[in-house]
Amino acid sequence: YESAEEWGSGRQYVPASILEEYKIQTLVDDINCGESDTNITECEARVLEGHDCSSSENLWLKCASNSDEPEWKFDSVQLVTYNEGDFSAGPEGLLFVRFEDINHPESDKIYGTVCDDDFNDHAADLSCQSMGFKYAEAWGSNPKNAYYFPAEAYESWDHPIVLDDVQCDEWTTHISECEARILEHDCSKSENIWLKCSNKDDEEGTEEEGTEEEGTEEQG
Numbered sequence: 547y548e549s550a551e552e553w554g555s556g557r558q559y560v561p562a563s564i565l566e567e568y569k570i571q572t573l574v575d576d577i578n579c580g581e582s583d584t585n586i587t588e589c590e591a592r593v594l595e596g597h598d599c600s601s602s603e604n605l606w607l608k609c610a611s612n613s614d615e616p617e618w619k620f621d622s623v624q625l626v627t628y629n630e631g632d633f634s635a636g637p638e639g640l641l642f643v644r645f646e647d648i649n650h651p652e653s654d655k656i657y658g659t660v661c662d663d664d665f666n667d668h669a670a671d672l673s674c675q676s677m678g679f680k681y682a683e684a685w686g687s688n689p690k691n692a693y694y695f696p697a698e699a700y701e702s703w704d705h706p707i708v709l710d711d712v713q714c715d716e717w718t719t720h721i722s723e724c725e726a727r728i729l730e731h732d733c734s735k736s737e738n739i740w741l742k743c744s745n746k747d748d749e750e751g752t753e754e755e756g757t758e759e760e761g762t763e764e765q766g
Contacts, residue, residue, distance in 0.1 A: 551610040555603050562601045564717050572597050572604065618645040618729075620722035621655060623676050625741055628699035638742035640695040641673060643708055645728065658708035661733035662687040669714040672721040674743035683744040688736040700735065707731045707738065 564570075575597035579589035625639035646655045670682035710731035714724040 549610045550607050552608040553605060555605055557606050559606055561717055561719075565601055565604075572599050572601075575599055615649070617647060617649045618656070619648045621646050623673050623721065625677070625743065627694045628696060628703075631702075633699070633703060637679060637744070638694070639740060640691055641739040641741050642705070645708065656706070656708055656729065658705040659735070659738040660712060661707050661710040661731050662737045662739050663731075663733065664711045664713050665739055666714065668716060668718070669712050669721065669724060670739075670741055672714055672718065672724065673741060676721045677743065679743035680745050681743070682741050683746070684742045685739060687739055691736070691738045691740045694740050695738070707733050707735070 560570075573594060575592045575595075577589055577591040579586070583589050621644040624635050624642045624644070625637065626642050627634055627636060627639035641660045642657060643660055644655050644657045647653050665685075667682070667685075670685040674680070674682045706729070708729060710727045710733055712724055712726040714721070718724055
């Protein structure tokens with residue numbers, strides 16, 4: 547990278563509970579880099595000599611890209627349903643995501659669907675929570691995704707599959723923290739994810755249904 551675009555402390559990319567669980571220590575303190583230093587290894591510091599820091603003082607960095615390649619940043623999630631020629635957004639429907647290229651903010655954002663490969667209950671919950679709901683009451687792909695978004699909907703409003711292999715570790719707290727392949731997939735539209743989000747207080751666990759392995763009865 548060319549430079550540090552931003553840096554600071556207090557932002558928890560890795561939660562304190564994970565640092566404690568894996569006994570990750572603060573190794574370096576009192577870093578002092580002179581103007582003539584050209585490599586971080588040339589800077590003076592206390593290494594493994596003790597420190598007076600808390601985990602809230604751990605440094606984070608955001609490096610500035612030196613490439614013209616797109617760098618995609620999560621923007622938003624939306625659930626879309628097609629009904630008699632009309633598209634509407636609500637608490638259930640086909641899952642759409644939007645990303646922006648932070649290297650080219652003037653370019654159009656990408657908008658499309660999510661493949662079911664590696665998608666799990668936690669990813670479903672995080673997707674719903676990013677829209678202000680408490681959890682995903684149910685989720686799946688084929689065949690129920692055709693209930694929310696039939697073949698005729700793609701004819702008038704077709705979008706690419708944007709995400710594949712979405713992997714959300716148990717400690718992730720926002721869908722944007724999950725790993726995924728962007729604009730690279732080996733999926734068909736029958737694998738597009740649908741979600742049903744809820745704000746009910748009597749959550750009994752997320753139900754996975756409507757996959758190729760486990761069919762579900764269409765509602766309506």
